[in-house]
Amino acid sequence: MKILVCENYDKLSEKAAQLIMSQITLKSNSVLGLATGSTPIGMYKKLVEMYENKMIDFSDVITFNLDEYQNLPIDNDQSYHYFMDENLFNYINVKRENIHIPNGMAKDIKKECIEYDESIRKIGGIDIQVLGIGNNAHIGFNEPTVNFEKKTYVVELQESTRIANARFFNSLDDVPKNAITMGIGSIFKSKKIMLLAAGENKAKAIYDTVYGKVTPEVPASILQLHDDVIVILDKEAARLLNPVDYSVV
Numbered sequence: 001m002k003i004l005v006c007e008n009y010d011k012l013s014e015k016a017a018q019l020i021m022s023q024i025t026l027k028s029n030s031v032l033g034l035a036t037g038s039t040p041i042g043m044y045k046k047l048v049e050m051y052e053n054k055m056i057d058f059s060d061v062i063t064f065n066l067d068e069y070q071n072l073p074i075d076n077d078q079s080y081h082y083f084m085d086e087n088l089f090n091y092i093n094v095k096r097e098n099i100h101i102p103n104g105m106a107k108d109i110k111k112e113c114i115e116y117d118e119s120i121r122k123i124g125g126i127d128i129q130v131l132g133i134g135n136n137a138h139i140g141f142n143e144p145t146v147n148f149e150k151k152t153y154v155v156e157l158q159e160s161t162r163i164a165n166a167r168f169f170n171s172l173d174d175v176p177k178n179a180i181t182m183g184i185g186s187i188f189k190s191k192k193i194m195l196l197a198a199g200e201n202k203a204k205a206i207y208d209t210v211y212g213k214v215t216p217e218v219p220a221s222i223l224q225l226h227d228d229v230i231v232i233l234d235k236e237a238a239r240l241l242n243p244v245d246y247s248v249v
């Protein structure tokens with residue numbers, strides 16, 4: 001695990017966007033695994049700027065998002081479909097047919113999960129997966145639990161996650177109770193993983209992820225076992241880490 005600590009959120013976003021740009025420069029038809037949430041928003045803004053400045057071409061890029069709420073229509077402004085359009089896809093030249101986001105409205109949700117993993121497999125796997133992390137160390141919507149889920153599946157959201165996400169909805173009651181998410185196994189198969197975290201409220205989850213026991217109780221701890229993980233933090237999220245374990249950039 002390589003850990004970079006940035007002066008602030010802006011620098012973190014810049015660094016993350018640069019890594020995505022390098023990936024696409026090296027392989028124009030890269031398969032990107034994307035996340036929603038507040039953390040990657042700055043990175044998406046930088047990517048849009050890079051696109052506008054003709055530094056990146058997304059025309060052959062393929063994307064797979066980590067997760068989506070279940071039973072939230074895609075035109076709802078809290079759906080992850082909506083989020084991705086508003087923060088990235090509407091402003092770059094990615095082809096619509098190359099965008100994949102789990103369909104939380106699917107009638108046959110089990111089939112949707114199986115087909116999602118199958119589409120990732122057929123395309124040759126994810127080249128770089130972007131992750132945020134929950135206060136409880138969830139990745140995607142893989143909540144702390146007793147076993148690592150191998151595949152894309154439907155998860156019941158924990159109350160703490162619903163409360164954390166309620167800030168985007170009118171009330172807690174409006175936050176969906178279930179979501180469809182890539183499983184830990186689906187995420188782990190990505191060739192490279194880039195975990196982003198900003199802010200003091202992520203410091204404990206990052207500490208447990210880096211130093212803790214590898215356990216499904218701390219879903220992100222599995223990343224300790226992956227060969228190619230880069231963790232990009234701001235100073236606050238890195239507060240509990242030993243400085244010998246990271247580079248300041």
Ligand code: F6R
Nearest residue numbers: 035036037038039132133134140
């Ligand atoms: C989003 C996702 C979640 C978020 C996590 C952190 O697609 O999979 O795991 O990355 O909840 O969210 P923020 O960035 O809002 O703190």
